[in-house]
Amino acid sequence: MKINCLTNICKVLALAGLFVSCEAPYNPIVNNVYFAEAQNVDFKKITVSESGASTSLFVRMAAVQQKEIEVSIAVDKVVLDEYNKRNGTNYLLLPETFYSLKTTTTIIKQGEVSSNPIDIAIKAFDETLEVSEKYAIPLKINSAKGAELLEASSSLVLLMDKAIxxxxxxxxxxxxxxxxxxxxxxxxxxxxxxxxxxxxxxxxxxxxxxxxxxxxxxxxxxxxxxxxxxxxxxxxxxxxxxxxxxxxxxxxxxxxxxxxxxxxxxxxxxxxxxxxxxxxxxxxxxxxxxxxxxxxxxxxxxxxxxxxxxxxxxxxxxxxxxxxxxxxxxxxxxxxxxxxxxxxxxxxxxxxxxxxxxxxxxxxxxxxxxxxxxxxx
Known part of the structure; x- marks a missing residue:
């Protein structure tokens, strides 16, 4: 008798728990903004020849967004310091005179998942840069209006591999x-x-x-x-x-x-x-x-x-x-x-x-x- 009573109580509690879970608010996974190139690694290698080099980066989201997202990026030395510490490297910040960002803002348009390209031009290295030193451009997504950042992939280090x-x-x-x-x-x-x-x-x-x-x-x-x-x-x-x-x-x-x-x-x-x-x-x-x-x-x-x-x-x-x-x-x-x-x-x-x-x-x-x-x- 006692056993049947306990069994019935357990069933009621389980059913109550089911109703509670069904009525709990649904929290969807946030559709965060991140560097497409930083999805699996935190760096991108670029070979700089006698004529220089160029590359393009993209920011994106996991799924189509229903509104326009404006994204801002910047060069951030802290990102480079953390990369060096993590990897035991000694990359130096490439002087601004050797590169240019076509823009520091880009847009993920409504109905799309990826931004327009962020173009970066790198000048040929000259004798003012020590040939045995290694240089890099560390980038960080500073903000995304209307969306959250995926912090783990919100930074990227461009590693310069000088052609010797x-x-x-x-x-x-x-x-x-x-x-x-x-x-x-x-x-x-x-x-x-x-x-x-x-x-x-x-x-x-x-x-x-x-x-x-x-x-x-x-x-x-x-x-x-x-x-x-x-x-x-x-x-x-x-x-x-x-x-x-x-x-x-x-x-x-x-x-x-x-x-x-x-x-x-x-x-x-x-x-x-x-x-x-x-x-x-x-x-x-x-x-x-x-x-x-x-x-x-x-x-x-x-x-x-x-x-x-x-x-x-x-x-x-x-x-x-x-x-x-x-x-x-x-x-x-x-x-x-x-x-x-x-x-x-x-x-x-x-x-x-x-x-x-x-x-x-x-x-x-x-x-x-x-x-x-x-x-x-």
């Missing part, structure tokens, strides 16, 4: 750049972390083509790399940090430039191709420190090298991908920096000021006009 035109040295297969640290130079001793990076170009790929070798005090090889290990594909890269091989799964096409980076943070070894993580592997000797007394970089195959750098820190993926074609020579942790852009002679200068200059001998030919990023073929 430089000299490169084309060398015969196996041509080498060597350097031996003098006894008093301990800059590459007891490295608990490191990063090695460079740009490489090969006319073709062949078997067992060595591209770098760092010698330890014992005379043994401390770090070694090559293309085309004897029983592996010719276009596969192999590194041997501390004697343990690591192979890059991404292949290399002939007659194309590639950025390669290897990092060691004391426990993980990571290999990057063109700023993207290619493979990660546990170190065979976690916590091991490395000392290099000799440095050798080689083309391996007939081709070219550029932007050779050795760091005593493990660079992050963002730091690598954002600085493939140039870096500030005074960057913290940078121990050796061969741009290989002299355009004449055989001496390769160390741009860090540490005096670790290399020598190519007479095995190369200088060519001018090489562009980075490389134009699509």
């Amino acid at each position: 035109v430089t000299n490169v040295l084309f060398m015969k297969a196996g041509a080498k750049i060597n350097y031996k640290l003098p006894d008093e130079d301990q800059g590459l001793s007891d490295l608990g972390q490191y990063t090695v990076e460079f740009l490489t170009y090969s006319e073709s790929y062949g078997k067992n083509k060595h591209i770098l070798s760092f010698g330890a005090p014992s005379g043994k090889v401390g770090l070694f790399a090559r293309f085309g290990e004897f029983d592996h594909p010719f276009d596969e890269i192999q590194f041997k940090p501390g004697g343990a091989p690591i192979y890059g799964p991404s292949r290399f096409e002939p007659k194309r430039w590639y950025h390669v980076a290897l990092t060691y943070d004391g426990s993980l070894i990571k290999l990057y191709q063109n700023g993207k993580l290619d493979v990660s592997s546990d170190s065979p000797s976690p916590g091991e420190k490395h000392t290099w007394r000799t440095i050798m970089f080689s083309t391996g195959n007939t081709g070219s090298l550029s932007e050779v750098r050795i760091w005593k820190v493990a660079r992050t993926q963002t730091e690598i991908s954002e600085n493939m074609y140039a870096v500030n020579p005074k960057s913290e942790g940078l121990e050796l920096y061969w741009k290989i852009d002299e355009g004449k002679g055989t001496v390769i200068h160390d741009y860090t000021g540490n005096g670790r200059d290399g020598d190519t001998g007479t095995l190369g030919t200088w060519k001018s006009g090489q562009k980075f990023p490389e134009e699509n073929k």
Whole structure:
């Protein structure tokens, strides 16, 4: 009897709850305003060539609005500061003299979801801008009359990727750049972390083509790399940090430039191709420190090298991908920096000021006009 009574009470309460929920006010999802380009990411990359660059942005809403929406945007340095902090980058605000916004207001017309384009023109960079620095234009939607903002997508950072035109040295297969640290130079001793990076170009790929070798005090090889290990594909890269091989799964096409980076943070070894993580592997000797007394970089195959750098820190993926074609020579942790852009002679200068200059001998030919990023073929 008691059980039936309790059951009936429960049914009444449930029914009452149903009526309450049905009569509760309906709150539709607000149709917010946001940057179309910031729907999935908070940045947009723009390559600035010798003739400058241009781009267009749009603001939009999720669904058709029944009235006209006026949207205002502005350059906001706070947006850039937050982006740098979030991503560990050091972008500088591009001076106003190098860009212009056609308008700072736009309209989402009644019955539409997207605005007219917001056109931005960017002038060619000149010598007043440091080539190794990175610049950006941070934008923020300030207001939208008649609608709310989608805060997560209401800001966007335009990242300027300056097209660099430089000299490169084309060398015969196996041509080498060597350097031996003098006894008093301990800059590459007891490295608990490191990063090695460079740009490489090969006319073709062949078997067992060595591209770098760092010698330890014992005379043994401390770090070694090559293309085309004897029983592996010719276009596969192999590194041997501390004697343990690591192979890059991404292949290399002939007659194309590639950025390669290897990092060691004391426990993980990571290999990057063109700023993207290619493979990660546990170190065979976690916590091991490395000392290099000799440095050798080689083309391996007939081709070219550029932007050779050795760091005593493990660079992050963002730091690598954002600085493939140039870096500030005074960057913290940078121990050796061969741009290989002299355009004449055989001496390769160390741009860090540490005096670790290399020598190519007479095995190369200088060519001018090489562009980075490389134009699509």
